[in-house]
Amino acid sequence: MIKDSEQNVSPAPPPTSGRAKKTIIFLLPALIALLLLVTPVPEGLSPHAWHFFAIFAAVIVGLIFEPLPGAVIGLTGIVVVAIFNQWLLFSPEQLADPQFKTANQAFKWAVSGFSNSTVWLIFGAFMFAAGYDKTNLGRRLALILVKFLGRRSLTLGYAITFADLLLAPFTPSNTARSGGTIYPIIANLPPLYGSKPNDPSARKIGSYLMWVAITAACITSSMFLSALAPNLLALALVKSVVGIDITWGKWFLAFLPVGILLIVTMPLLAYWLYPPQVKVNEQVPKWAASELKKLGRMSRNEILLLCFVCCALLMWIFAAAWIEPAMAALLVVVLMLWTGVLSWNDITSNKPAWNTFAWFATLVALADGLARVGFIRWLGQEAGLMLTGISPTVATVMLFLAFYLLHYLFASSTAHTTALLPAILTIGAAIPGIDMPIFCLLLVTSLGIMGIITPYGTGPSPIYYGSGYLPTKDYWRLGSIFGVIFLLALLFIGYPWMKMIF
Structure with a gap:
């Protein structure tokens, strides 16, 4: 029965x-x-x-x-x-x-893509990330910020943001940086406040911290050329399609006012729009201090790695005319191998690095093939005919909005970049009077911040979405709000700034 x-x-x-x-x-x-x-x-x-x-x-x-x-x-x-x-x-x-x-x-x-310098720069940067993980330098930097800024919920939000900011220039994968380094640390914080996942208590502080973390990852991914793998792919596509070179320093300077504004205000905006119920707690700095004690003094390998990555950053910014950025990265990889910071087994067993190396190289070749066979030129001619009579400024804004909002259709920033960037660049190049260097900068610097709009928009998004602290309706609502804020900031602050300095 x-x-x-x-x-x-x-x-x-x-x-x-x-x-x-x-x-x-x-x-x-x-x-x-x-x-x-x-x-x-x-x-x-x-x-x-x-x-x-x-x-x-x-x-x-x-x-x-x-x-x-x-x-x-x-x-x-x-x-x-x-x-x-x-x-x-x-x-x-x-x-x-x-x-x-x-x-x-x-x-x-x-095999032409495998000789592309950007592909090797990506590979070298993945080795940097492996060094951060193996030496615990990334964890140490994050804990230091939590120790000194973690007493209040708001300052803890800033600590998470600054931790991501410090790691971003040297970590080409925001999934590794935010999901692999930041998230494991902050996942230990909410229980100290009695904030549990998949529970009403999540709003005590856990929801706020998780939202700040994913938002910070998106901002820093746009702020630095080397902070997001698709950024480097975009650089190669821009060079291939329209022949414009974008350096590390030029990218950073172009996004600088928007990046500073968002880094400074985002934790506060989240504090207002998605406020934690607990405002102050004395236990968080003590926990961070105890974790730092467990780590002990900085090891030899941590010190060496810190020196190496600082040297790489200096070479990327100031020595690009004398040493190819990819070669600078490979130089640091060789130094890490000779000094024991990484072993050869660490290199050969890094599956994400080799996987990314392979498909980035093939995508670069395929994108180059579109131009080689004449498809890009034909598309530009057709688009130019369709957009005849539209002012360059209006065309720039329309194409940028389309590029940004179409990210709703993609679960990968890389797929978005590969599918849309060559076409948008080609259409823009066909419009008389459009400022292509500025147009290119506007498009490529949006790749990080557009990841905030959906729970699948960028690598770390599913990690934070699956944490149990961000309910579906909250994620979509906040994604829309912050997505619009980021979009307006880039259009009304970043765009005029780029036109003024370049």
Whole structure:
């Protein structure tokens, strides 16, 4: 006999539904490619350029839905294009040249991304992050700030913000920086106030701290070129599509007034808009002090790493004319290996670094291929015709708003950058009178702050969203509010500032 309570239990979904969804996601990139390949070639575009775009679009869809790791998706796209080069990569004129060795040229193009300096800079910066983790230097810096600023909830919010700010210039992954270093520390703080996850007590202080942490990660990700991996990809795409170089110092200076304003006011804004119930607590600084005692004095490796990363920062800012930034990063990696800060096993076993290295390299090559086959030039011409008569300022604002708000459709800043940045840059370049250096800076410096708008907008977002301290409705509401604040700050403060100094 079935009990009444059992009669009300909803039937479990059929197990085949989950498998069917996975199958659809797995086949989706191939379906997109086939759909575009059978679509008539647009007027004015070469067939091989359209076919290349079909493969590129399939790769982007694959990166968005990730039926396989990003590196596998990128490598698949490169291999397909290189093997079927006569239909995808080369023009009829190139193929008609008897001196043109298609197989050799296709291979050179396929591996061209692996010689890109930005890709090696990303790899080197991942090694810096490994050094922070292995030596405990990142944890120590965060605890010091908590020790001195953690008595009040508001100053604790500033401590979290400044901890992220200190780590950001040297950590290309905001997931590693915020999710791997900041979050493990602040997750220990709410219980000291009796604030528990998935409980009404979360609002005592836990909700406030988690929101400040994810917001700080987004701000610092825009503030420094080296604070977010897609920033470095964006730099390579800007160079490839419109031929403009953006240095570390220029990026930092362009975002400086917006960054300072947001860093200084954001913990206070969160304190007003999402206030903690507990304002003061004496236990937090004591806890941080006890954790620092457990760490003991700075180790030899911590001191060495601190010196190395400071040297790298100085070279990135002041010595770019004499030493390539990627080479400066590799120099520091070599020094870490020779001094024992990292071992060779630390290098070879760093799966995230190698995974990022592989798919960044393939994406750089694929983005370069769009320009190589003439697709970018055609897109620019078509966009220029559509936007004829629009003033440069209005066009700049319209394209920027579209680029920013379309992030709602992406669960990856990298996929967003790869899919939209080349197209937006091309459209902007086709508009007479638009200030391309300023337009490029406006777009690329928005990549970090736009991550705040959704619970999946940037790497650390799912970590804080899943902490139990940020309910779904609160996250979406606050994401919209802070997303608008960040957007307006960049438009009404950053944009005029960039026009004035550059």
